[in-house]
Amino acid sequence: MRGYLNGSAALAALVMAFSAGGMAFAQEGAQAGGQEDNGDEIVIIGRAQEFYRVGESSLATKTPTAILDTPQSVQVLTNQLIEDQAARETTDLYRSISGVTFFSYSGIVARGFRQDEIRYDGVRGDPFAGFSVPQLFNIERIEVLKGVSGMLYGGGEPGGLINYVTKTPDYEQGGEVEVTLGDRGLWGVSGDITGPVAGRDDIAFRLGGFYEESNDFRNNAGEENAILTAQGAWRPGPSTELVASLEYYDINLPGNRLRGVPVNDDGDFLTDISWNTNEATDFLALESTIGQLTLTHEFADTLSLRLIGRIVDNEEQQQYHESRGPAAPGSTLYLREFRDQLRTSRESSITADLVWQETLAGMAHTILVGGDYFDTEATFRARTARQDNPLGTSPGPVQPLDLIDPVYGNSGFLLLQDELDMIPWRRTETSGERYGLYVQDQVEITEKFHLIGGARFDSFEQTDALSGDSADDEAVSYRAGAVYKPVPPVSLYVSYGEGFSPQGITDPEDGGPFDPEESQQVEAGVKAELFDGRILATAAVYDIVKDNVIVANPDPAAGTGGVPNLVQIGEVTSQGVELDAVGDITDQWTFQVNYAWNDTAITGGAPGSITNAVGDGFANAPEHAFGLWTRYELPMLNSAIAGGADYVGERISLSGQDVKAYTVYDASWITTFDNGWQGQVNVRNLFDEEYAASGFIDRTGHFPGAPRSVVLQISKKF
Structure with a gap:
């Protein structure tokens, strides 16, 4: 089991420690008067949940459920944590999510798997198109569901799911303004205002705007981001609310799309990290318009509906220079090619969830019945100008760049326009739709023992508008879980979940159509509210198996005589342990800390035959990672000091080169x-x-x- 037994033993010890500790702390708190016992209900006294800790999330169940009662690992990053870390985009916060590290652009590694699975308010519709990083101006909090999520959210990778909860109008007057300054030319301004319309208590609005620009530490690179948002909310009755939102993103990234800096096999950079293959005229420009409509209605105290629709319109243009490697072995002259690309997409989704709470056969049930539909149309066109002479020894349309002494200004769109006009566009046009139907029941058999079970049916279809080819998949995904609470502040849980990843259109020579890739996860853990509920601690151990993975055909005749290039014989296993704690050590001292151990490897198929695999292992999947953020109040100074650490262990790149471990420290006043x-x-x-x-x-x-880097923020809430 390659270390899994050690992880299981560690978890078992933690389960016993947390259980015993939770009982002891519960008894201690009751004796000290830290909790009030009102019959069957325990009321926590204190400042828990004010800063970094929350006690409830609906991400893992689609119903309001205490994290302590959820049989799967869930993390919530609060608005206060986002503000304290001065986070502007999601990459600023990976330190605070156990089992998640950076891969590239908006992509992450989660529990060993490369993925980019995100939702907004629980539904599909990503305005950032994969190469731009999600911005956080309009985000209230971030929720992370660890591991497989197929039963509730449909197709995707099994490592986890990130959900961005957007801000909404408030029926009381309020707002905020903020000015940001920093080194490397950073400056920005943002603000929002919210409140009732014309003094009415049933209609509210929110208007917001954000602008920020800066230079990057990489040559020629920078950022310019503008965000506008307008929202309205209407409560026609005490049981109904309708919220409409309109957002606009205008993102301009000069000198992008950024690639890396060359290294040797030991992971040492071969030149200064400011080196960039892109010219000053290169760019990535993204425009996105998002419309969202959310209806919530309570038919009765025990029956409620949530209906949400979302439309995203994206256009992303990229012009950049891609490195082709050294002109000759050992040369510092790196060849380049120029890429001109345009992506457009239109996505629309609708999700309906009906929740019924009732006591049946003496047991409390929370029954979820829901469905979702997602439709997308995407186009891609690209053309590439390459160097005439592969050794770069004579002038060509795309000039090489020296690694040690780069000279810019000899290449770019204006210089290459005549040649590009002679190069035909490569085009793709695809459309797809998917829908899912699901049902789930959460059963409180006793106060100490809870069960959850559910199933989902998914249908997926993709069509190539140019060739007329199509592919379709169907899948059924199940989940089950149990929670046992030996004392109210401690829960032991175990869960099983399934997921799938649909396979799109393939080239006839590659084979297919292929069945969905399938994944199964078993997770067990313990959650405990310690020190009178001030701290929420979680320990989880998991085993994920992903099968039906497409691999290169090991047959020597692959690609000839009708023998396909690809076959579906791969399997990947991910095993790990995650530890999280968040809350208040004292009334002045709050913290969030996490640790993750992971081992992901090929367990079926030839080594290196699976995408992102290097031999038996996987790229950018560290065995160890640790994150910490803490804040301490200084009341006499009306101030607080905060800081954190981010440790990511050794990894390997997609080419098998070492990626060294690192530790980075941050501080805030x-x-x-x-x-x-x-x-x-x-x-x-x-x-x-x-x-x-x-x-x-x-x-x-x-x-x-x-x-x-140094960032200064001046803000006021009113």
Whole structure:
């Protein structure tokens, strides 16, 4: 089991420790008067949940469920945590999610698997198109469901699911303004205002805007982001609310799409981390418009409906130089090609969830019946200009770039336009739709023993508009779980879940159509509310098996005589342990800490035959990772000091090169003034550590982490 037994033994010890500890703390708290016992209900006294800890999330069940009663690992990153870390995009927060590390752009590694599975308010519709990183201006909190999520959310990779909960209008007047300054030319301004319309208590609005620009530490690169949002909310009655939202993103990233910096096989950078293959005229430009409509209605105290529709319109244009590697072995002259690409997509989704709470046969049931539909139309066109002379020894349409002494300005769209006009566009046009129907029952058999079970049917279809080819899949996914609470502050849980990843259209020579890739997860753990409910601690151990994985056909005749290039014989196993704790150590001291151990390997199919696999292992999947963030209040100074650490262990790149372990430290000072204004200074990468955030392929190198930076924020809430 390759270390899994050790992980299981560790978890067993933690289960016993948490159980015993939880009982002891429960008894201690009752004796000290820290809890009030009102019959069957325990009321927690204190400041728990005010900063970083929340006690409830609906992500894992689609019903309001206490995290302690959820038989799967869930994390919630609060708005306060986002603000304290001065996070502007989701990559700023990976330290706070156990089992999640950076892969590339908006992609992550979750429980060993590369993926980009996200939702907004629980539904599909990603406005960032994969190469731009999600921005956090309009986000209230981030929820993370660990592991397989197919029964509730349909097709996807088995490592986990990130859900962005958006801000909504408030029926009381309020708002915030913020100014941001920093090194490398960082400056920005943002603000929002919310409240009732014309003094009415049944209609509310929210308007917000965000603008920020900065230079990157990489040559020629930078960011310019603008976000606008408008929302309205209407309560026609005490049991009904309708919320309409409109968002617009205008993202311009000069000198992008960023690749890495070349390294040797030991993972050492071969030049300064500012090196960039892109010219100053290169860019990534994204425009997205998002419309969302949410209806909630309570038919009765025990029966409620949530209906949400979302439409996303994206257009993303990229012009960039891609490294082709050294002109000759050992050369510092790197060949390049110029890529001109345009992506458009239109996505629409609708989700309906009906929740019925009732006592049946003496047991409390929460029954969920739901369905979702997702439709997408996507186009892609691209053309590529390459170097005439493969050794780069004579002038060509795309000039090479020296690794040590780069000279820019000899290549780019304007210089290559005549040649590009002679190159035909490569085009794809696809459309797809998928729908799912699901049912789930949460049963409280006794106060101490809860069960959950559910099933989902999925249908998927994709069509190539140019060739007329199509592919379709169907799948049924199940889940089951149990929670046992020996004392109210402690829960022991076990769960089983299934998921699938539908396979799209394949080239006739590759074989197919292929069945969905399937995954199964077994997870067990313990959750405990410690120190009178101030701290929520979770320990989880999991085993994920992904099968039906498509691999290169080992037959020597593959690709000839009708023998397909691909076959569906692969299997991947991921095993690991995750430890999380969040809450208040004292009234002044709050923290969030996590640790993850993971072992992901090929257990079926030839080594290296699976995408992202390097031999038996997987790229950018660390065995160990640790994250910490803590805040301490200084009441006499009307201030707080905060800081954190992010450790990611050794990994390998897609080309098998070492990606070295690193530890980065951050620090923050926050002061509130008498007039209500707040000042905050964040120093990221405090000790200016040079490190690789992840690895890619040898010709493009590793993605370097950002050097030390300073961010100053001045804000006021009203």
